[in-house]
Amino acid sequence: MEKTKRRFGDRKDGTLLRDLDSMHFIVPLLYPNRCDNEAYISERIDLTNLSAYLDRKNADGPKYPLKLFYVIVAAAAKACQLRPKMNRFIANKNMYQRNELTAAFVVKKEFSDNGAEALAKLRFEPEDTMDSIREKIVAQITAGRSEKADSSTESMDMFNRMPRFLSKFIVWVITRLDIHGRVPASLIETDPYYCTVVLTNLGSIKLHAGYHHLTNWGTNSVFLVVGERKKRPFFGEDGSCEMRDSIDLGLTVDERIADGYYFSKTVRLLKKLLEEPELLDKPLGEDVEY
Secondary structure, three states: OOOOOOOOOOEOOEEEOOOOOHHHHHHHHHOOOHHHOEEEEEEEEEOHHHHHHHHHHOOOOOOOOOOHHHHHHHHHHHHHHHOHHHHEEEEOOEEEEEOOEEEEEEEEOOOOOOOOEEEEEEEEOOOOOHHHHHHHHHHHHHHHOOOOOOHHHHHHHHHHHOOHHHHHHHHHHHHHHHHOOOOOHHHHOOOHHHOOEEEEEHHHHOOOOOOOOOOOOOOOOEEEEEOOOEEEEEEOOOOOEEEEEEEEEEEEEEHHHOOHHHHHHHHHHHHHHHHOHHHHHOOOOOOOOO
């Protein structure tokens, strides 16, 4: 993201928006809680072109093959890069433009009932392409599946070892700091709820896409749920029906950061990127006609 000189009212992770229209200025004052302002959008994606794209990218048998989820992460990042209002957040009744473009997801160390989880956080630059994003995701997954815990998990473990009255008090203090953007960076370094977009791949555990809530903690305004990949019917304008490989996406957004028209165009862009994935081989910051 473009760096600007920090002014009074800015946060270390965001720039205060001072030229909002009256509605977007007033709404956070009337409805201050993120969880009270969720909007849910669902979209079905035809994977015909994306499957062929994955076959081409993996034709040489790379050590770390490109996966469907990686492409979805890249598409979400490019959509938020080109649609900057998606990278806004509201805290303490003020609206901010985030200083970084980030994404997060949970890494399951082992697919079992008792398998531990780790938190993965990605930072993007306008120059990033599908190949560089794949490298970042693989690095995060490899680190997440190692024995070493990420910094946010280590902090949670520390609170869990304390006497309960003490940990409750400290966490209460931290939630007050969160409102003003003053939580120590070490505590939230890998916290997904301090990211532009959080993704969860429910398809990997054979679940449908669905609604996932936002949280009042942190600054996350966009949550993307990826459902199970399977054959579904697609209907032509002439009434014909064809079964195609597809996935369903569920998108939960803080409706205060933009209007319905803006969200609609963003979803249209996300769909185009997934149905024409070659666009992701170009830098995130390069415009797309849609």
